[in-house]
Amino acid sequence: MKLLQVRKGQFVYYQNELHKVYTINPLAKKSVHMYRIKDMEQVTSKAEEITLHRPSHMDAFMFMGQWYTIREDLEPEVDGYILVTKPDPEPMSHYGLNEFEKVEQIEGRTVVTGRQNPIKRKEFVVLQEGRNPEARNIAYQDDSLVSEETLAEDAKLGAKLSRTQEIQPNIGDIYLNLHNGGRSMVVAVMGDDVWLGHGEKLKIEDLLDADHWTLVYVNTEFVL
Template sequence: MKLFQVRKGQFVYYNNELHKVYGVKPMYRQSVHLIRLRDLSQHLTSAAEVERYKPKEFDSFIFNHKAYTLKLDQNAEEGDYILIHNPRPDSLDTYSLNEIEMVETVDKKGIITSNSHGVKHNEYMLMVPGLEENSHPIDFKDMESDGVADLQEAPPQNVNLTDNVLLPALGDIYQKKDSTELFITMVLAVKAETVYLGGGLEISAFELMNAEKWEFLYNLQDQDT
């Protein structure tokens, strides 16, 4: 892919495995920040090394070590996971393409997620636990590859935060995902592996890169903003 074609949230194949684009930082040589879905490990690469995949109904994949099958004809219930494939957020919501969120409450019009996002039923696909009989596995682009079996059994790999290109950058805007209130902050300074955020917060870079707790939104210097 070309760099201008890569967008946050896209499903892509990298090294034959399914990933999701977590962020794009054009100023770096390895400008594409990925999350591998099967174990949520983080990886950096270039746009030329990834190939986009658009998820569809009956696709199945492993998310955080558990298998799920995507369904369109079934509304979510409390505690389910959803994949937001058709995002239409209102002015108060911040979710985007291919967000994976847990359902907290359900009504006739839609659901409220654990991140307090209001999502209409036509915006998501339900992630049904397990592999359906007619499902289409998408964990690997080439399921016949010699390395697939080894990759399935490989332990999770973590990002080496000592490499400067992996550290959050000045002007990065993050949203705290595990908060009951909307909290968005900016990176004000980075010293070694310590990140200083607006509001007087001081946390480690590793914690800020945890996709379960923090979501990268954009950088003030990005051309797309």
Template sequence: MNLFQIRKGQLVYHNNELHRIYAVKQMYKQSVHAIRLRDLEQVLTTAPSVEKYKPKEGDSFIFHRKPYTLVKRQAVEGDSILIHNPKPDPLDTYSLHEIDVVEEADEKGISTSRSFGLRHNEYLVMAPGRAEGSRPIDRKQPDGTEDTDVAEDEHHFEHPEGDVFPKVGSIYRKKDTKEFIETMVIAIEGQRVYLGGGYKVTQKEIMDKDRWEYVPNSFPQ
């Protein structure tokens, strides 16, 4: 692709894997800043090294170590959604291909955990798992061969102890207190995880679902 074709939010293939562009910095040699959906790994690259992909109903992919299939239906509370057709009002802040979680839904639309108000035609629901007959889009496979690495990852990610993988930049919500506390991982040193606000926990503690809840859309916008 040429740099002038690159837009924030586009899904692209880079090194054969699916990424989302979160920034374009024209003054830098590696001007395209993207994040790999499979594990939220950030990369810096150039426009010629990426290839645009437009997601559609029936596609399946791994997002943050869990498989999902895109389906077209009205979302309900708790659903994860992909904003594929953004029509924001002047004061709205959401953009193309952001991922969020539904907090409220009615006949007119939904509101999300990040206070986005969306109409039903602006998103696709990310149904957990790979639906039978879905099109895996994790990697671009010109020869049509099975992507064994993704299949192995998918099996691993469904392990009950593999639900949460703390990474720098991930957002967590504290559950064992009446006070609302939401904080970001700012550093990881061995088994120690450092959070904003002065919190220090072990990886075992932050993976305890009774104490901490991962906010699943915590990646650069």
């Protein structure tokens, strides 16, 4: 791809694996910042090293260690996930292209997500849990290049990420915001409260919410 074609939120292939672009720094040598969708591992690359993929009906992929299938023919359910493919946010809403959102309420043809975003039905597709037998596997651009070892690691990924999320936050740990791609370091922990490097204060239970944050670095030198 050319840099001018790259947009925040796009699904792209990098080194054969499905990623999502979360920011672009045109002044950097590796200007495209993205995370691997299956486990949220962050990487940077040049625009010419990635290939665009537009998610569509019956595509299946891994998100945070779990398989999901895109369904345009299903209706959303409370506690289920949706993928925003045609964002048209209201002024006070905070979501963009290919945002993963968890449904908290359903109000007619609009859902309200866990981040309190009202999203109209025409803006999203439903993420059906599991890999539908008739779905296209888009986790990899070319399945023939995937080793047996990688497939075995993928099979264990859900349990591995679940254990990681159970780790209590400690000073020096780094968490990834799943909605804006930003990383924040824990700089203080007091009681049930956590302070992040950019000044934000959160409850521990909010930081451990797998729908919003994921742990990407564990500081083993400082444990509370």
